[in-house]
Amino acid sequence: MKIFFQRLKNHSKLAYFSFWFLIFFYIVSFLADLLAPYHFDHQFRNKPYHPPTKIHFVDENGHFHIRPFVYNMVVDDPVFRTYREDKSIRYPVKFFVDGPERKIFFIFKTTRYFFGVDEPAGIFLFGTDTYGRDIFSRLLYGGRISLSISIVGVLISFTLGMITGGIAGYFGGLLDQILMRFVEILMVFPSFYLMLSLRAMFPLNLSSIQVYFLIVLILSLIGWAGLARIIRGMVLSLKEEDYVLAAKSLGLSHWRILFFHIFPNTFSYTITALTISVPGYIIGEAALSLLGLGIQEPYPSWGNILSSTIGNLKVVGDAPWLLLAGAFIFAVLINFNLLGDALRNVLDPKNW
Amino acid sequence: MEKILEIRNLAVVRKQKVNSVPVLNDINFVIEKDELFCLVGESGCGKTTLALSIMKLLPKSFAVKSGEIYVNGKNVLAMDEKSIRNIRGKEMSIIFQDPGAYLDPLFTIGLHMKEALHEGIKTQREMMIYALNEVGLEPYVLHNYPHQLSGGQQQRVMIAMALINKPPLIIADEPTTALDILTTYQIINLLNTIREKYHPGMLFITHDLKLATRIGTRTGIMYNGYIVEIFIPGKTKPVHPYSSILMGAVHKHFTISKTMLSRQSDICPFFEKCPEKEIECQKQIPFVWNKDMTGIRCIKHGRNS
Amino acid sequence: MKKLILKRLLQLIPMLIGMSFVSFIIIQSSPGDYFAQMKMNPEISPETIEMMRTSFGLDRPLFVQYFFWLKNICKMDFGISFAYHIPVTTLIKFRLKNTLCLAIFSLFLSWVIAIPLAVLAGYKEGTLIDKIFSLFAYLSISLPSFFVALLFVYFISKTGVLPLGGTRSIFDIDANAFLIFKDYMRHLLVPGLVLCFVNIGWLFRLMKNNFIEVYNTPYILAAWARGLPASSVIFKHTLRNALNPMFTILGMEIGSILNGAALTEIICGWPGMGSLILEAVLSHDLYLVMGSLVISGFLLIIGNLIGDILIALFDPRIRLT
Numbered sequence: 012m013k014i015f016f017q018r019l020k021n022h023s024k025l026a027y028f029s030f031w032f033l034i035f036f037y038i039v040s041f042l043a044d045l046l047a048p049y050h051f052d053h054q055f056r057n058k059p060y061h062p063p064t065k066i067h068f069v070d071e072n073g074h075f076h077i078r079p080f081v082y083n084m085v086v087d088d089p090v091f092r093t094y095r096e097d098k099s100i101r102y103p104v105k106f107f108v109d110g111p112e113r114k115i116f117f118i119f120k121t122t123r124y125f126f127g128v129d130e131p132a133g134i135f136l137f138g139t140d141t142y143g144r145d146i147f148s149r150l151l152y153g154g155r156i157s158l159s160i161s162i163v164g165v166l167i168s169f170t171l172g173m174i175t176g177g178i179a180g181y182f183g184g185l186l187d188q189i190l191m192r193f194v195e196i197l198m199v200f201p202s203f204y205l206m207l208s209l210r211a212m213f214p215l216n217l218s219s220i221q222v223y224f225l226i227v228l229i230l231s232l233i234g235w236a237g238l239a240r241i242i243r244g245m246v247l248s249l250k251e252e253d254y255v256l257a258a259k260s261l262g263l264s265h266w267r268i269l270f271f272h273i274f275p276n277t278f279s280y281t282i283t284a285l286t287i288s289v290p291g292y293i294i295g296e297a298a299l300s301l302l303g304l305g306i307q308e309p310y311p312s313w314g315n316i317l318s319s320t321i322g323n324l325k326v327v328g329d330a331p332w333l334l335l336a337g338a339f340i341f342a343v344l345i346n347f348n349l350l351g352d353a354l355r356n357v358l359d360p361k362n363w
Numbered sequence: 364m365e366k367i368l369e370i371r372n373l374a375v376v377r378k379q380k381v382n383s384v385p386v387l388n389d390i391n392f393v394i395e396k397d398e399l400f401c402l403v404g405e406s407g408c409g410k411t412t413l414a415l416s417i418m419k420l421l422p423k424s425f426a427v428k429s430g431e432i433y434v435n436g437k438n439v440l441a442m443d444e445k446s447i448r449n450i451r452g453k454e455m456s457i458i459f460q461d462p463g464a465y466l467d468p469l470f471t472i473g474l475h476m477k478e479a480l481h482e483g484i485k486t487q488r489e490m491m492i493y494a495l496n497e498v499g500l501e502p503y504v505l506h507n508y509p510h511q512l513s514g515g516q517q518q519r520v521m522i523a524m525a526l527i528n529k530p531p532l533i534i535a536d537e538p539t540t541a542l543d544i545l546t547t548y549q550i551i552n553l554l555n556t557i558r559e560k561y562h563p564g565m566l567f568i569t570h571d572l573k574l575a576t577r578i579g580t581r582t583g584i585m586y587n588g589y590i591v592e593i594f595i596p597g598k599t600k601p602v603h604p605y606s607s608i609l610m611g612a613v614h615k616h617f618t619i620s621k622t623m624l625s626r627q628s629d630i631c632p633f634f635e636k637c638p639e640k641e642i643e644c645q646k647q648i649p650f651v652w653n654k655d656m657t658g659i660r661c662i663k664h665g666r667n668s
Numbered sequence: 669m670k671k672l673i674l675k676r677l678l679q680l681i682p683m684l685i686g687m688s689f690v691s692f693i694i695i696q697s698s699p700g701d702y703f704a705q706m707k708m709n710p711e712i713s714p715e716t717i718e719m720m721r722t723s724f725g726l727d728r729p730l731f732v733q734y735f736f737w738l739k740n741i742c743k744m745d746f747g748i749s750f751a752y753h754i755p756v757t758t759l760i761k762f763r764l765k766n767t768l769c770l771a772i773f774s775l776f777l778s779w780v781i782a783i784p785l786a787v788l789a790g791y792k793e794g795t796l797i798d799k800i801f802s803l804f805a806y807l808s809i810s811l812p813s814f815f816v817a818l819l820f821v822y823f824i825s826k827t828g829v830l831p832l833g834g835t836r837s838i839f840d841i842d843a844n845a846f847l848i849f850k851d852y853m854r855h856l857l858v859p860g861l862v863l864c865f866v867n868i869g870w871l872f873r874l875m876k877n878n879f880i881e882v883y884n885t886p887y888i889l890a891a892w893a894r895g896l897p898a899s900s901v902i903f904k905h906t907l908r909n910a911l912n913p914m915f916t917i918l919g920m921e922i923g924s925i926l927n928g929a930a931l932t933e934i935i936c937g938w939p940g941m942g943s944l945i946l947e948a949v950l951s952h953d954l955y956l957v958m959g960s961l962v963i964s965g966f967l968l969i970i971g972n973l974i975g976d977i978l979i980a981l982f983d984p985r986i987r988l989t
Contacts, residue, residue, distance in 0.1 A: 196686040201923050203930040204945055204964040211949040211957050212697050294812045298931055301814060302946055320818055321935055327822045334822065337815035345810040418893055444898075451895030465890040467905055468985055469912065479894050508984040524894065 018357050026353030029346040036343060040154030044115040047148035048127045048134055052309040053111065055133055055143030058084070060092050060330040063138045071098050078103045083132035092329055102132040138332035141319055146332060149311040150339055156223070156312040158343070161292035164227045165285055168234035173281070175235070176242025177269055181250055191243065197236040205233055206295060210304050219310050226305055230295050234288060242277060249273050279358040287351035290344045297340055313340050364395040366433070367532045367564030368417065373430030375416055386412050386425065387588045391650065396531065397562040401575035403609065404585035410568045414536045418457055419447050435531055453481055455532040456525040461541045462517035466509035472520055473505035479524040494523040498553060515546035519553070526557055534566045551578060572609040581656065584609065589632040590650060592659045599657055602664040604639045639663055672980050676973055687965045688741060692734050695958045741962065747955035756959040759944060764963065767940035770933065771925045773856055774863035781864070782871040787907060790879030801872065808869025813928050817862045817935040824858055831855050859936040866928055874917065878910040912983055919975015923968040
């Protein structure tokens with residue numbers, strides 16, 4: 012493991028940084044409950060499309076304060092929805108404030124928040140949406156959904172793909188033919204159309220848990236076919252290797268050989284492919300949520316947050332901070348791509 | 364006799380991240396018209412690098428450290444790209460080792476040969492068919508693609524392309540190594556026929572010393588980037604310790620040196636593995652020339668016989 | 669050569685059958701009867717429902733239903749759309765034309781831009797130009813298509829340079845064909861450029877890698893050894909060999925373009941197959957979903973076939989064995 016990290020760092024400092032960046036993102040999302048200043052559904056009805064709050068250190072009179080503060084923003088022009096700062100009162104940023112009760116990690120109830128400001132001001136680091144919900148908090152919570160769905164989906168696809176590909180490649184014959192025909196037929200459909208059709212098989216209104224698992228299921232079903240084909244090819248060539256013959260002559264069962272001897276040799280490819288596939292799953296989930304077929308309101312997902320921008324040109328023009336969700340997706344994506352590229356070079360046995 | 368190829372003090376290095384590794388050192392020889400100079404050595408000793416240097420086709424990581432190469436009197440290394448492209452194929456041509464890899468799979472043989480000719484349109488077809496006849500191929504080959512021909516046929520095509528402009532210098536880099544023994548003989552006979560007809564100067568590179576002694580007018584032995592001996596087969600016998608090993612001699616005391624010496628330029632290049640090495644061999648050994656253009660790089664056997 | 673095409677066409681048929689069967693299964697697994705929706709619609713009489721039932725053989729066992737459905741498909745009858753009350757075929761025809769225009773436009777544009785730049789970057793590997801292009805390509809690969817579409821739509825809406833949404837602006841009735849065409853093209857530009865941008869990245873990378881790989885082969889060295897001028901070596905030999913595997917890519921790109929086009933269409937408001945299937949799913953218009961799915965799969969199969977034919981056409985090693 013240590014050797015792997017060393018090699019990765021040597022190969023590309025950028026990819027090494029990407030790895031830790033992603034770990035950071037995942038940890039932050041996991042701790043969204045603890046870090047977000049507001050609950051994802053906490054609405055400020057009087058502050059729709061509020062721009063990002065400016066954090067000040069120097070007040071009107073030129074005094075410098077160590078503790079940063081914000082001003083309350085009031086609606087300047089209700090028609091054009093512009094805001095201006097009300098510089099009369101300073102609201103210092105406090106840590107571990109009290110607020111409405113909410114659940115952490117689905118179990119514990121608490122009223123403490125990591126940071127915040129007193130009413131009626133709000134600290135909206137990335138502005139608010141149409142219902143006045145803090146985008147920053149929603150992004151944190153949304154990260155949980157988007158990042159976890161992709162990982163779970165990828166793992167399921169890969170398990171499915173490896174098992175199918177492994178069985179087809181190893182046992183061959185009629186089983187191989189049937190499985191591969193099926194895989195090919197699945198690969199005939201463009202993934203977007205297949206995704207939508209699979210979604211259409213189920214009612215549009217489902218509970219949030221059901222939707223979560225449904226999306227994971229759909230994404231997995233679309234992704235496993237390509238991998239199954241490649242794994243099958245690899246198994247086909249690997250099963251002719253000498254150590255497989257040696258294992259057989261020792262009397263090991265087929266399953267043992269498959270799992271303990273052949274599969275480990277596919278890992279260098281699999282791990283790279285895994286890393287490179289995750290972006291596709293993130294996009295898939297975001298696309299579904301974007302179109303209203305994925306995670307439903309009020310639960311946030313990065314695609315969800317972007318959905319209010321579709322078809323509403325005025326909204327995008329007035330509140331461009333909504334597009335930050337896209338920026339987050341892009342940031343995660345590019346890091347996965349960088350990491351995947353570096354992994355491909357590092358894990359390639361030819362380079363050892 | 365006219366000098367077709369003259370190489371003076373050629374040194375070539377391969378550039379690496381930190382330092383350069385010497386690939387060719389102190390290369391000096393001359394090939395005259397109607398000579399077949401065979402260059403013999405193991406893989407990795409620099410033979411192909413030498414061939415590519417003459418054609419000025421070294422890969423980017425290689426560089427000529429010093430020396431001059433004269434082809435037909437022209438200083439090749441000093442020429443610019445345009446001028447040298449005029450010479451390539453016309454005044455010097457090369458036959459490569461694995462002919463299948465050196466033919467563009469998407470182009471017919473006819474197109475290849477058309478390119479080899481630097482001429483205009485009028486006599487193209489006749490010249491191509493004539494060249495094919497010389498190598499023993501039928502004209503219909505012109506319409507074939509490389510993958511449709513056998514290895515021997517492909518090599519004949521390469522030879523046809525090499526001589527279509529009747530160049531005074533032909534370099535053959537292990538042309539028969541990738542072929543079976545019967546085809547090897549056919550190709551060798553073909554090369555001999557061409558020599559009788561056109562009298563080019565030929566540089567024939569191979570790792571097979573026995574073959575070289577049979578066909579060459581002069582033979583040079585290369586080891587580790589140095590030429591260690593040049594002899595005339597039939598007239599003189601190779602005496603350098605390396606040459607005798609190549610000829611199949613077995614030495615009684617084959618000692619393995621305990622220290623791994625890097626490629627230092629101030630000892631004999633064969634020092635590490637030489638069964639006859641002595642303490643005084645640990646200095647720079649120059650190549651000693653004899654009157655008949657043979658020579659040897661060895662202290663022990665350097666005193667002419 | 670003709671044998672090859674025939675063989676591929678024959679392989680097509682079981683694929684088409686399999687694909688249609690899977691589509692059928694997908695739709696059949698949908699909750700509720702086909703006609704649950706229709707029954708709730710007071711405008712449709714129970715007699716019409718019965719008629720449709722028998723015509724689709726819904727009272728017959730599953731396999732028979734499948735054959736009826738298949739027979740209808742071959743007659744190009746995909747049923748009636750619930751939402752629009754017109755035959756699905758009509759809808760698909762109209763939308764398909766738009767999607768194909770979009771696809772061909774962006775395909776053409778992305779190839780025209782990516783291939784020459786890739787050749788340049790490949791030839792000048794390691795230089796500043798190569799690094800700039802590669803960075804751009806990396807951005808293109810990493811930016812998700814919907815995000816690019818959203819950003820582009822945002823900028824266009826601020827500047828108002830190009831029209832957004834639909835294929836036609838409100839016009840004089842007696843505008844001539846050329847003006848109509850020009851208007852169509854102006855509407856096509858926004859989704860077209862977005863799709864082109866998203867496509868360029870991986871195309872550039874692929875072509876550049878191909879170019880470099882070919883450039884380092886022995887036969888290119890032999891071409892230099894023959895004394896050929898640089899233009900000949902690069903354009904006649906290297907480019908030709910590097911482009912060869914791209915032909916299969918061209919065929920397979922049809923599939924990926926359809927995918928990318930769908931989301932882009934939806935965001936830019938371009939009325940194509942992508943928007944169609946989304947509307948169909950949202951309104952639970954099952955026949956429409958099925959029809960779109962089958963047509964999209966069919967297009968992908970055709971695309972792969974074209975790719976195979978192209979490569980057989982241009983590679984003598986495949987053509988003449």
